Every structure is written in C-alpha cells, then in structure tokens.
Amino acid sequence: MGSGLVICILQITRPDPISCYGSASEVVRDALRELEERKHKLAALRIHLAEGAAQASRGEFVQNYSFAAVIQELDNEA
Numbered sequence: 001m002g003s004g005l006v007i008c009i010l011q012i013t014r015p016d017p018i019s020c021y022g023s024a025s026e027v028v029r030d031a032l033r034e035l036e037e038r039k040h041k042l043a044a045l046r047i048h049l050a051e052g053a054a055q056a057s058r059g060e061f062v063q064n065y066s067f068a069a070v071i072q073e074l075d076n077e078a
Contacts, residue, residue, distance in 0.1 A: 044074050 021027045048070055055061070 041074055044077070045070075048074075 021030065
C-alpha cells in the first residue's frame with residue numbers, strides 16, 4: 001500500500017466524508033469547478049429575475065408562478 005496523501009472534506013453534520021482527494025491540486029480544481037457552476041447558475045437566475053421584473057413592469061403576470069420551480073429547473077440544467 002502506498003502512503004500517498006488523501007484529503008477528505010468533512011461536513012460537521014455528517015460523519016462520513018463528502019469528498020476525498022488525492023492531492024491539494026485536486027481540491028483546488030474541484031473548488032474552481034464548483035465556483036464556475038455557481039457563477040453560471042447565478043447568471044441564469046439574474047436573467048430570469050430581469051425577465052420577470054420587465055414583465056411585471058408591463059403588467060404581465062404569470063398565474064401559479066413558483067420560485068421553487070425556477071430553482072429546480074436551473075438545478076436540472078446543470
């Protein structure tokens with residue numbers, strides 16, 4: 001067995017590791033990937049909010065609108 005470095009990310013509320021990495025660079029790459037994903041989701045959310053604000057300004061409203069459904073749709077796109 002090798003004595004390689006293993007980095008595990010723990011969450012206080014969970015006893016099992018969320019992710020384990022073989023090197024610090026893997027941790028950084030994963031963190032950067034997560035950051036990019038969040039940026040894209042935030043940009044998409046801003047677009048949806050701007051569209052909604054423009055529609056509301058014109059008096060156009062959607063019946064049975066669900067903010068949770070928009071979030072779910074964005075999560076499904078990822």
